[in-house]
Amino acid sequence: MASRIIRRKIVPPPIPGSAVARPRLEAQLTRLIQRNRIVCVYATAGAGKTTAVAQTSRRIGRPTCWLSVDGTEAATGRLLSYLEAALAVRVPSLAGLTRRALTAGLAHTEVAGLLADSLGDRELLLVLDNVECLAGAREALAVIGAFLEYTPPSIRTVLVSRQELDFLTSRVSRVAWLPVLGEQDLAFTAEEAAIALARSDFPGVDPERAVAVTGGWVTGVLFEAWRSADHASGLGGEADPLHGYLATHILAQLSEEERRFLVFTALLDEVTPARAEALGVVDAASRMHGLRQKRLPAAWDGLALRCHPRFREYLLACATRLDATTQRALRVAHARLLAREKHFEEAVEEFLRAGELGEALPVAEQVVDTVMERADFAVAKRWLEQLAPVRREKHIRLTGAELMLAISEENYRLGVQIADRLAAAGRRDEVAASSSKLAAMMAWCYLHAGRLDDIRAVLAVGRSGADLDAMRYCMTLLDDAPERRTAGALSGGPLDALVMRxxxxxxxxxxxxxxxxxxxxxxxxxxxxxxxxxxxxHVDEAAELYRTICAERDPGVWLYSLFSVELQRQLGEPDHAWRALLKGRERLRASGAVMLELLSYVEEAALELRFNRDTASARVALERVQSHPVGRQYAFIAEQAATWLGLALLLDGDDQAAARCLRQATASMQRGQRILSLPAAAIYLAEAEWRTGNEDDSDRATDLALAAAEQQGSNHLLLDALTSFPLVLSRRLDAEPDADSPWHELGRALMARGVQPAAPLATTIQLTEFGRVAIQVNGREVRPRIKKSYELIAYLATRRQREATKDELVEALFDGRHDDSTAAYLRQALRKLREVLPEDSVRAEGNRIRLAEHVVVGSDSGRLQCLVSQAAGLRGEDRLTALSSALSIASGEYLPEFQSPWVEQRREELAVLCTDSRCEAAETAFATGDFRRAHALAEEVLATDPFRESMWRLKMRVADAVGDADRVMATYRACEDALRQLGAEPAPSTRRLRDDLRR
Known part of the structure; x- marks a missing residue:
């Protein structure tokens, strides 16, 4: 709910009843607004700027949003809040957007852009009045500039100011020029002056002379300054001509008591008898009654008096001439009034101006959270500095603000000092229990400082909430507690950065x-x-994002000190990478972030190994990490350090030590599900295991690396590691039966990086064998002219060494017919096969025909057997998925139209394998509760093998599981009928099942 102060700022000022209609001026301003996104109205005080804009806004036919600035908006968070409130009058959906965006840590200029962008294609008129009040507030003007830069084309904005706003021409880049309505446009014509003077009961004044003398200055015409013989700059002791006029022609007509009343109440934006008496004014109602009869530049709303802004400005100047004691008493009284009216921020400012720290303190405690949420950090910091003499640890909200300020400045050392100060005073637990956010922020500071016991102590007593949950989730980087391994969606708060890391x-x-x-x-x-x-x-995209972030704001300590180093490394810029590392480390040390400083030494080791192959220097850097308690206790740091140490040991030839180090690192990563460095660590481990004679363990390590890369959704880190040890890939390729395996894809990617694996990858052959027969070479289908060539390559693919003697080929492909015709046919099949394959892919060496070492053959049947084998080591849903994938391959007859003895034998073997696998899949589906799928698979088995009694039993169990007793017996009788064809009857186990299910 908007406060009275905000409501007054966002409501267009009333147009005085004596105001003159000015069609000429309104038409001119209307044209400018209709044709331009931004219109500026620049003129001196009293020129009628606000009235002209207010009159035009009623005429223009657009919904109007209005914000009157008074200088308090120099605090940019408050300015954004007021701007949102003004816009929300016409666009209610904007309400709350600013608070959420600022809480999330967006820069104030970004929030301004977000506000503008959220207006969509609405046709609004926004008026910002009195913008000159922000002339010296660079940050506030930047916020306005950002808002104007991103407003949609449908929005029109009018800026009203006593001085030109130079910042606009540089900030609002989409505007070629800014139209200005100026002093001459606003000046009265003789005709307008005549109407105005008539309404002011001065019919005898010559309007032409009035305009000539005043230059058409609206205030001068209406208040007759031009008629005074002694009208001049400095009138009444004032340097400003308007102030001189007000002193001589306005205040001079009043009694001493009336003048004193106006000066004493100048602090009030709206004067009522009650509010005046709150300032200590006696008999306020009577004084105001007398003033109502006087001709003043002010408006009356019932009993309330509102002085014209320029008149009030003059009265405030007069108030500064009161003695110091009186000024202080007025400000204290005004602050107390503001506090009673719940305008707490304004009250704090008044108390501080008066030097009344004791009274400012409790009010500041009530409102400092709002100031911090708005990210008005400069305001909060000033309050804390001014209130330092009277603040104590019991003032928890102010301490919380101090803590948040430290974190906003990434001063973790100061954050730790604040938390320690609370602990020493016995209040840390109280603060943590009072606020999830404060508990999380203390823990966050302790995290960077490496204070593990203090983190746990704060988390143990912290108040539950999204912020504390984020911090608990962060603890999974340090240890393997399973209960903290999941985190909810982003909350939109500043600790989202913690979740993201x-x-x-x-x-x-x-x-x-x-x-x-x-x-x-x-x-x-x-x-x-x-x-x-x-x-x-995605290095290019990362580089572009880095440039964008740095252009808009400070990139933050993590990005500046760590990611920028990695970026330069991947860009291949060693000098820039080292420079970024050293500059970043200076900032890390200043922040007190021990954790990040240790990560910086890990980065240093990576640079030494990647750019220089300097294992000695790398191990020195890593020793600093591993000798530090944080480097040992923080698992994610220890794992990264161990990964690079393992690489250094491998490069030094210390293979046993490398294997031990990398085994521990990969095991820790798996336990804690911290897999960022796992692809690299597992590849290094595969090399270490191979060198130490553990070939099976080496294969398992490569499987682990590939699985981690798949989980990450990228092979980049895996390829980075393979670049150092391409033989790991070569050895794996030798063992792969499938030419389109993920390892072959990695081989091609590695070649694209200019790294050649030891095993050539020039030829990959993939055989389609089920439903139809086809040969693909390096992804392109080829067609030998002789049908027997297909069978020849398929036979070789089934052989473990991918070779066969000519006698074996004649026996398999030609039913053992050894004659000249058969030999000629085999030679022809071989020649036609060679014609469609790359040169030297198939070799005839004496009596043997074999595939060359650089040729990798994959086949449907080979992949089927591999998947079935993998499924044997799985359980539950994973096993069912693997079996289903295997069965999906056998979508037709094996090598249709081929009838050779080996084909018939192979076809039968694969049919039995598929039937057995289908039975296993059916049993697995039943075990996982997927009864429909279990029944369907059992039906498929029985359709080809009606004597498979285990599937009849499975169908009976499925029927029982779904409560269909009739189908249990019907299935048993069908089993009896099927077996009767063999002269057999159901086995005892089947009969027992029938009896058990009938009970």
């Missing part, structure tokens, strides 16, 4: 690339999106 180090990279649901969460995720882009190999 956990996603990053846990290797949940694709999640970081998803656009935030909430627009104000963008800033919190940008740094970590950049990190994900680097980890996934």
């Amino acid at each position: 956990v996603h990053y180090y846990r290797g949940d990279l694709t999640r970081l690339l998803d656009p935030p649901v909430l627009p104000w969460a963008i800033r919190a995720t940008e740094s970590w999106r950049l990190g994900a882009l680097l980890a996934m190999g």
